[in-house]
Amino acid sequence: MKRNFSLLPDRKFDLLVCGGGIYGAWTAYDAALRGLSVAIVEQGDWAGATSSASSKLIHGGLRYLETYDFKLVRKAIQERQRLLELAPHRVWPLRFGVPVYRDSRIGTLQLKAGLMLYDFLAGRPGEIMSDAGIAHRHFDRAAFSERFPALARDGLKGGFTYGDAQTDDARLVLELIAGAMSAGAVCVNYCRLTGLVEAGGLVCGATVRDQIDDKSAQIFSRQTVYTAGQWTSASQPGREWCRLSKGVHLVMPGTMTDEALLLTAKSDGRVFFMIPWYGMTLL
Numbered sequence: 001m002k003r004n005f006s007l008l009p010d011r012k013f014d015l016l017v018c019g020g021g022i023y024g025a026w027t028a029y030d031a032a033l034r035g036l037s038v039a040i041v042e043q044g045d046w047a048g049a050t051s052s053a054s055s056k057l058i059h060g061g062l063r064y065l066e067t068y069d070f071k072l073v074r075k076a077i078q079e080r081q082r083l084l085e086l087a088p089h090r091v092w093p094l095r096f097g098v099p100v101y102r103d104s105r106i107g108t109l110q111l112k113a114g115l116m117l118y119d120f121l122a123g124r125p126g127e128i129m130s131d132a133g134i135a136h137r138h139f140d141r142a143a144f145s146e147r148f149p150a151l152a153r154d155g156l157k158g159g160f161t162y163g164d165a166q167t168d169d170a171r172l173v174l175e176l177i178a179g180a181m182s183a184g185a186v187c188v189n190y191c192r193l194t195g196l197v198e199a200g201g202l203v204c205g206a207t208v209r210d211q212i213d214d215k216s217a218q219i220f221s222r223q224t225v226y227t228a229g230q231w232t233s234a235s236q237p238g239r240e241w242c243r244l245s246k247g248v249h250l251v252m253p254g255t256m257t258d259e260a261l262l263l264t265a266k267s268d269g270r271v272f273f274m275i276p277w278y279g280m281t282l283l
C-alpha cells in the first residue's frame with residue numbers, strides 16, 4: 001500500500017471519510033465497492049488507535065442477554081456469521097469456557113438458559129460455525145478442570161463452553177483499506193483533517209494536512225463521514241455528556257491453548273476474557 005497525498009488536493013469526491021479505524025475503513029471500502037468516489041484520511045497509521053487495541057472478538061454479545069437486548073444480540077450474531085463466511089482467513093471460530101463457582105453471580109441454571117437462548121438466536125448455525133461446535137456444552141467439575149487446568153478448583157461446580165469468533169483487528173482494518181484502494185478509493189494515512197469547509201451551512205469538504213511533508217490542501221466532498229473514534233468526543237464542543245472510558249489488556253505467557261475463557265472479577269463483578277493470541281494469552 002502506497003500513500004499518495006498528491007491525489008487529494010482540490011479534488012471532489014462523493015465521500016470523504018475522516019479516521020482510519022475499523023469504522024472508517026469499512027465505510028470507505030463499502031462506499032468504494034458501491035461505485036462512489038471515496039477519499040479516506042487518517043492522522044496516524046491505519047488502525048493505529050482503538051481498532052488495533054480491542055479484545056479481538058467478533059462476538060454476539062452474550063452479556064447483552066442479561067439486559068434483554070435480544071435484537072442487538074441477534075444482529076451481532078448474524079454479522080459474526082457473515083464475517084466468518086466472507087473472511088475465513090481473518091475471522092475464525094473460537095470456543096469460550098465459562099466456569100461456575102459456588103459464589104458465581106450467575107448460577108448454572110441461569111447460564112444454561114442464557115446459552116440456550118444464545119444458540120437459538122444464532123438460528124441456522126452455518127457450516128463454518130458448526131465445525132467448531134456452536135452449541136453450548138455443559139461439563140462437570142472434573143471435566144471442566146481438565147479442560148481448563150489454569151482455573152482455581154476451590155468452589156468450582158462445573159462450567160460450560162460455547163461458540164463465538166475471533167479476529168486480528170489491525171489486519172482486518174489493513175485488509176479493508178487495501179480493498180478500498182483496489183476499488184478506487186484514495187487512502188492516505190499520516191494525513192490529518194484540520195477543518196471543515198462549509199457552504200450555505202452545509203459541509204462540502206475539508207482541509208487536510210500531510211503529517212509527513214507538512215503540506216496543507218483542500219478536498220471537496222458531497223458527504224463527509226467523521227469516524228474519528230475517541231477524537232469525536234474530545235474535539236467537539238457541547239459533548240460533555242460523552243465520557244471517554246479506558247480498557248486495559250495484558251499480554252501474558254500462553255496459558256490458553258485453542259479455547260478462551262469468560263471470567264468474572266471477584267472484586268467488582270466485571271466480566272473479562274482470557275484469549276489465546278498468537279501463542280500468548282490476552283487478558
Ligand SMILES: Cc1cc2nc3c(=O)[nH]c(=O)nc-3n(C[C@H](O)[C@H](O)[C@H](O)COP(=O)(O)OP(=O)(O)OC[C@H]3O[C@@H](n4cnc5c(N)ncnc54)[C@H](O)[C@@H]3O)c2cc1C
Pocket residue numbers: 018019020021022023024041042043044045046047048049050051052053054055056057058059191192193194227228229230231246247248
Ligand atoms: C478495551 C477495548 C476492547 C474492545 N474489544 C472489542 C472486541 O473484542 N470486539 C469488538 O467488536 N469491539 C471491541 N471494542 C470496541 C472496538 O474496538 C471499537 O468500537 C472500535 O475499534 C472503534 O473503531 P473506530 O474506527 O470508531 O475508532 P478508532 O479505531 O479509534 O479510529 C479512529 C481513527 O480516527 C483517527 N482520527 C481522529 N481524528 C482525526 C483527524 N482529525 N484526521 C484524521 N484522522 C483522525 C484516529 O487517529 C484513529 O485512528 C473494544 C474497545 C475497547 C476500548
